[in-house]
Amino acid sequence: MVQELKFQVRESLEKNILEVEQVAMAFGGLMALINQNFRVKKGIIKAIIGPNGAGKTTLFNVITGFFPPTEGTIRFKGQAIEHLKAHDIASRGLSRTFQTVELFDNMTVLENVMVGCHTRIRSSFLATGFKLPQVKRKENKIKEKAMDILEFINLKDKFNEPADSLPLGEQKLLEIGRGLATQPDLLCLDEPVAGLNETETQVASSLIRLIREKGITVLLVEHDMKVVMDLSDEIMVLNYGEKIAEGPPEQVQNDPKVIEAYLGGED
Amino acid sequence: MLRISKLPIAIFFAIIICFPWIAKHIPAIGHYPDLMVFAGIYCLITIGLSLLMGYAGQISLCQAAFYGIGAYASGILTVRYGMNPWLCMLIGMGISALVALLVGAPSLKLKGHYLAMATLAFGIIVFIIFNEEVELTGGPDGMRGIPGLSLFGFQFDSVNKYYYLVWAFVFAAFIFTINIIQSRTGRALRAIHSSETAASAMGVNISRFKIIVFIYGAVLASLAGSLYAHYLNFINPSTFDLFVSIKLLIMIALGGMHQIWGAIIGAFLITFLSYEWLHFFGEFEIIVYGGILLLVTIFLPDGLAGIPGIIKGWFRN
């Protein structure tokens, strides 16, 4: 019996990178998330969809430590994280992008990605101030790593440009690149193709696929259904803070509750 | 990429090294090295303040308090307890760091006006302590007989000797700070300034960095205070009051807080204005400061250090 239980726990640990249990989030009287229970399997792309105001961004904010949940547990790689601060969660390998671009406008493209390396290559305040030899070495390593990422997201040529001078499509890519620099095991993308044109959308989509191929699990919030259907291995649908459907794309697509939620949201 | 070029730094410090020799030969500025000692002391404080305000975006109205803690630590420990001045200097820096940690940990969680108010209140409390603890500090009359500095038998007993001592410290602080700015720490600070949300999503521990920089600024201010005390051999509370904190803010606003050079330029300018060029305004001095600050913030939001950038912009168009 105990053996069996242990086995189950271990198996779920190996299979699920994220486990959300009975999570609720209230803003005053408004329940933005109600009794959320779901798992994210390692290595997949899982989409979270739902009408405007359904609670998708709130869910990301809760998972990534920006809002402590009102109730519930969140386990990342088997460890409870719901009480941790955002920076702590990031350094454990859970990274994100933002629905409205949040780049560091006062920095270059390269520097933005270099900030992403913050938790991976460290040196202390005093060592930095006195410019000890290892600091210089580490700084070069950070730059190299950031350049590799810029190559991966195809922005290497623009490394020295101010981040806010890029067109929106590239700013979105840069945000993903900055997230990748934190070496995440799970990357949460909040509407990565919103506002992008056809070509830009394709570029972003294939990048997301490449990220999965690298073994990084992706949680994807997106309104563009074509992208969602194209990319995701699993879909979960939210409406008014509640999960109303979850499963493989074909199944969710034909779920009457989902159709109802989307059509109902329009009048 | 943020790169602070080395050439202007080299030129600047070369001029600093030659200056006493130049001043000796031009009678009209013969007393300038003395003023430059004060400018250097202010530079130490503004360098730290610039990192805190310009790079990390946190306002502090209590730098004069740390300046005072350094000065009084040196004064009290040397005069009343006969301790070694260098050791006192270090103890003062240690006390300032500790106080900055205690004050900063709760205060830096506050934003904007609230942070300003919290640091303001702390500055006033420290000022009151300097005034009231008469037995230790000598109260409003101040403290006399603080010894000068010497190192391995070498006495820093002339203006020029002290000038080089102070500017050696400024040079070290400047280089140290530049190293910080052009590193992981500096990027983290600029990230915090730009978007706290995104910075924490990148794993930057925001309150930790704010506190570190606050402590650093406090330690530099404390060092400046000790140097001041050992130079004048006399201190009294009014050197460390709220107006001085404000004056320090004016320095970096005037010089430009987003560039480390602004700290140096501002400290120089305000020192020379207040000790030399605006002397005849007397009581009205503060009005002149107000006017200057108004003009600069309206016409030069990036301060005087921003002028080269503006000129470059003209040439590009």
Ligand SMILES: Nc1ncnc2c1ncn2[C@@H]1O[C@H](COP(=O)(O)OP(=O)(O)OP(=O)(O)O)[C@@H](O)[C@H]1O
């Ligand atoms: N910080 C906040 N304070 C108060 N209410 C909030 C806050 N953030 C979100 N909400 C509310 O929570 C609900 C869910 O919002 P959320 O932004 O998560 O929706 P969403 O699914 O991301 O929508 P969209 O598709 O438009 O981005 C909304 O009613 C919103 O007004």
Ligand SMILES: [Mg+2]
């Ligand atoms: Mg949203």
